[in-house]
Amino acid sequence: MTLLDLAVFLLWSTAVLMAMVKTNRSVNLLFRIQALGEATVAAVLAVTLPYPWLWLTVAAVVIIKVLIVPRILFRNDPLVQGDYGARSPFGTTALLFFFLLATVFALVLAHWMKIGHPTLVGILLAALLVSLIHMSSRYEAWSIARALLGLETICGAGILVIGLTLEEPADLAVDIVALFLALTISWVASTLMRLKRTVDVREIKELIG
Amino acid sequence: MTGAMIWVPGTLVGLGMVVWALPDRFLKMGVRLALVFLLAALISQWAGAWHAPDALASWFFRIIAVIAIIVVWYSDPYIEREARQHRWPPSRVKAYFALLLLFVASLAAVSLWTSFLFLWVDMEIVTLSSVVLVGIEADGRSLEAAWRFLIVTEAGGLLALIGTVVAVSASGHSLGVWSFHPALRYPLAVNTRWALAGAYMILVGYGTKAGLAPFHTWLPDAHSEAPAPISSLLSALKLASAALLIYRSFQMVSSTVPPVFLHDGMIVLGLLSLLIAAGFVAFQTDLKRLWAYSSIEHIGLITLGMGFGGLALIGAMLHIWTHAVSKTLLFQNAGIVRILYHTSDSAHGARDLLARTPWTGGLLALGAAGIVGLPPLAPFWSEWLIVAGGFAVPQYRIFTVIAVALLVAIFIGIARRMPSWLFRPGPVDREEVLDRIDEPWSLLVPSVVLAVLVIGGGIGAPLVAPHLWHAVVREAFFHSF
Incomplete structure (x- = not known):
C-alpha cells in the first residue's frame, strides 16, 4: 500500500466516522484529520509529478481547512458546542451497513469503468457516497454542515487524483471556495440556531420536506 | 481569454x-x-x-x-x-x-468565462452570494430557506465538480484550458464509460443548481423567501446559467460519449420538471411560490429543448430570454404586492388586485398570460419552437406529446388560481371592496418596461439583434451535440 492509498483510505475512514460521532468537538477533530488526508494526497502528487504548484495546494489546504474552517464553524454559538440532542433516523448498525454497500458499489463501479488505479478511485468514490449518505441520514444542522465540508474535501482530493490533466493551480480556487462555503454555512447555521434554539432540523418545520 | x-x-x-x-x-x-x-x-x-x-x-x-x-x-x-x-x-x-x-x-x-473548472468556481460564487441574499431578512423562514438552498445545491455543486473533472479527463481534454472546446491532450486516455459517468454527474450536479426535478426541493422556499429582486435574478438568470453549463459540458463531452445518452438524460429531467410543476401549481396560494413552481416548469422546458436539439434548441435559447423577462416581471410584481398588501398570499389578503391596485393587477394579468404561453406574448414563440422542434424528430414525438399535455395542465392550474388574486374581493372573511391603494411609480416603471418586453420581446429580440441571432442559430445547428 502506497502513501497515496493510505491518504485516500484516511479520507474514507474519516467520512465514515464523521457520520457516526455524536459531539461537535469530535466531528471538528475528524474534519481536521480529513483535511490532512487531502493535504497528504497533494503532497504525494507534488513529490511524484512535475507540478511544484501542488505545494501551494498543500499549504492552502492546511491553512484553510485544518486551521481556519474548524475555528469558523466552532466559534459562534454555545449551543453548537454541546452534545447533539437529535437522534439519527437510522440506527448506527444500519448506517454502517449502508456505508458498506456504498463502498462495495463504488469499488465494483471503478473496476467496471476500467479506469487507471481502480481501487484508489473506488475508495475515493466510496468516501464521496458516504458523505452524501451522511448528509441525508443525520438531522443535526452542524453534522450536516460537516458532511458538506467533508464532501468538499473529498472532491478536492478527487480533482487531484482523477484530474490528471490539471496542469495549473486551478484547484487553489476550489480550496478558496471551501473557505467561503464554511463562512456561509457558519453564518446561516448559527443565525438559524440562535433563532430556533435547536440543533435538530426536524424541529424546523420548513426543512422537513 | x-x-x-x-x-x-x-x-x-x-x-x-x-x-x-x-x-x-x-x-x-x-x-x-x-x-x-x-x-x-x-x-x-x-x-x-x-x-x-x-x-x-x-x-x-x-x-x-x-x-x-x-x-x-x-x-x-x-x-x-x-x-x-x-x-x-x-x-x-x-x-x-x-x-x-x-x-x-x-x-x-x-x-x-470558458474554463470548465473556473466556471464551477464562478457558479459557487453565484450560489453562495445568493444564499446570503435569500437569508438576508434573517427571520426564521428566510434562514430556513437559505439553509435548505445551501445544503441541497452545494451537494449538487460538489457532484458537478467531480463530474466535470471526470468528464473532461476521461474525454482526453485538458482541464486547465480556457476554451469550450479544449484540445485533445491525452487522446489515448479516452474512457467512454467514465466520460458518460462524469456527464451524468454534471447533469445531476448542475441540474440541482438549475432546480430541475427531482433535485428542485430547495427552489420553492428560496424563491418565495428571497427579496423580490433576488427571486427575479434566481429564476431568470441563475437557473438558466446552470442549464447552460450542462449544455456547454455536454457539447464538450459529446466527442467521446454517444450523444443519444446526453439527449435522453436532458429529456428525462426536463419532463420530470414539467410533471412536478403540473402537480403543484394548482395548489399554490402564495404568488411567489406559484412563480417558483412555474420556474421549475420553464427550466424543464429549456432543458427539454436542449435535449431535443435542432429547432427546439433554438427555441430553448430564445426561451432563456422570454422566460427571463416574463419571470422578472412576475417576481417584481409579487414584490409590489408584498409591499402594498403586506403579503402575497391570496389566503391572507392579497386579493382584488385589479380593483384596488389596477396597475399591479394589470401587470400580473399580463405576466401570467405571458408565462402560460398565450400568443402573441414573448414566451409563446419560444415554447412554440421547442414543441415544433420536438415534433420534428420522430423518436421524440411521444415525449413532445407528454410535454404538451403537461403544459396544458400547468396552463389550467395557473388559470384557475389567477382569479384568487385578481378578482376575488376583500381580504379573508370580508367580502366588501376595500379602498384603492396608492401604487408607487418608482416600483411600477421598471415593471412597465418589462411588460413592453413581454409583449414584443419574443419576435422583437431576434429582429433587434439579427446578426447575433443568426450566429446563435448557426451555432445551435452546426456545433450542438
Whole structure:
C-alpha cells in the first residue's frame, strides 16, 4: 500500500466516522484529520509529478481547512458546542451497513469503468457516497454542515487524483471556495440556531420536506 | 481569454466593495454607478467594441445585462420600502447591494468565462452570494430557506465538480484550458464509460443548481423567501446559467460519449420538471411560490429543448430570454404586492388586485398570460419552437406529446388560481371592496418596461439583434451535440 492509498483510505475512514460521532468537538477533530488526508494526497502528487504548484495546494489546504474552517464553524454559538440532542433516523448498525454497500458499489463501479488505479478511485468514490449518505441520514444542522465540508474535501482530493490533466493551480480556487462555503454555512447555521434554539432540523418545520 | 472576462465581473465586484466600504450616504451613488456601468457594458458589446467568446455567450451576456439593469434599478426603491417596513439596519441595506453586485458579476462571468473548472468556481460564487441574499431578512423562514438552498445545491455543486473533472479527463481534454472546446491532450486516455459517468454527474450536479426535478426541493422556499429582486435574478438568470453549463459540458463531452445518452438524460429531467410543476401549481396560494413552481416548469422546458436539439434548441435559447423577462416581471410584481398588501398570499389578503391596485393587477394579468404561453406574448414563440422542434424528430414525438399535455395542465392550474388574486374581493372573511391603494411609480416603471418586453420581446429580440441571432442559430445547428 502506497502513501497515496493510505491518504485516500484516511479520507474514507474519516467520512465514515464523521457520520457516526455524536459531539461537535469530535466531528471538528475528524474534519481536521480529513483535511490532512487531502493535504497528504497533494503532497504525494507534488513529490511524484512535475507540478511544484501542488505545494501551494498543500499549504492552502492546511491553512484553510485544518486551521481556519474548524475555528469558523466552532466559534459562534454555545449551543453548537454541546452534545447533539437529535437522534439519527437510522440506527448506527444500519448506517454502517449502508456505508458498506456504498463502498462495495463504488469499488465494483471503478473496476467496471476500467479506469487507471481502480481501487484508489473506488475508495475515493466510496468516501464521496458516504458523505452524501451522511448528509441525508443525520438531522443535526452542524453534522450536516460537516458532511458538506467533508464532501468538499473529498472532491478536492478527487480533482487531484482523477484530474490528471490539471496542469495549473486551478484547484487553489476550489480550496478558496471551501473557505467561503464554511463562512456561509457558519453564518446561516448559527443565525438559524440562535433563532430556533435547536440543533435538530426536524424541529424546523420548513426543512422537513 | 479576453479582457472582458476580467473587467466586466471585476468592475462589478469592485463597485460592490465600494458600496459596502463607503459611508451610507454614498450608497445610492454606488448603485447608480453600477447601473451606468452595466448599461455601458451592454451598449459597447452590442456596438462590437468587445467580443464574448462565441455567439451563445454574447446572447446570454446581453440577457444578463438587460435583466440585471432592470433588477438593480427596481432594487433601489424596493429595498428602501422593504427596509422601512421590516426595520432593516443601514448595514444590512449596504450588505444587500454589495452582495447583489457580486451576484450580478458572477452571473456575467458565467456568460464570459470558458474554463470548465473556473466556471464551477464562478457558479459557487453565484450560489453562495445568493444564499446570503435569500437569508438576508434573517427571520426564521428566510434562514430556513437559505439553509435548505445551501445544503441541497452545494451537494449538487460538489457532484458537478467531480463530474466535470471526470468528464473532461476521461474525454482526453485538458482541464486547465480556457476554451469550450479544449484540445485533445491525452487522446489515448479516452474512457467512454467514465466520460458518460462524469456527464451524468454534471447533469445531476448542475441540474440541482438549475432546480430541475427531482433535485428542485430547495427552489420553492428560496424563491418565495428571497427579496423580490433576488427571486427575479434566481429564476431568470441563475437557473438558466446552470442549464447552460450542462449544455456547454455536454457539447464538450459529446466527442467521446454517444450523444443519444446526453439527449435522453436532458429529456428525462426536463419532463420530470414539467410533471412536478403540473402537480403543484394548482395548489399554490402564495404568488411567489406559484412563480417558483412555474420556474421549475420553464427550466424543464429549456432543458427539454436542449435535449431535443435542432429547432427546439433554438427555441430553448430564445426561451432563456422570454422566460427571463416574463419571470422578472412576475417576481417584481409579487414584490409590489408584498409591499402594498403586506403579503402575497391570496389566503391572507392579497386579493382584488385589479380593483384596488389596477396597475399591479394589470401587470400580473399580463405576466401570467405571458408565462402560460398565450400568443402573441414573448414566451409563446419560444415554447412554440421547442414543441415544433420536438415534433420534428420522430423518436421524440411521444415525449413532445407528454410535454404538451403537461403544459396544458400547468396552463389550467395557473388559470384557475389567477382569479384568487385578481378578482376575488376583500381580504379573508370580508367580502366588501376595500379602498384603492396608492401604487408607487418608482416600483411600477421598471415593471412597465418589462411588460413592453413581454409583449414584443419574443419576435422583437431576434429582429433587434439579427446578426447575433443568426450566429446563435448557426451555432445551435452546426456545433450542438
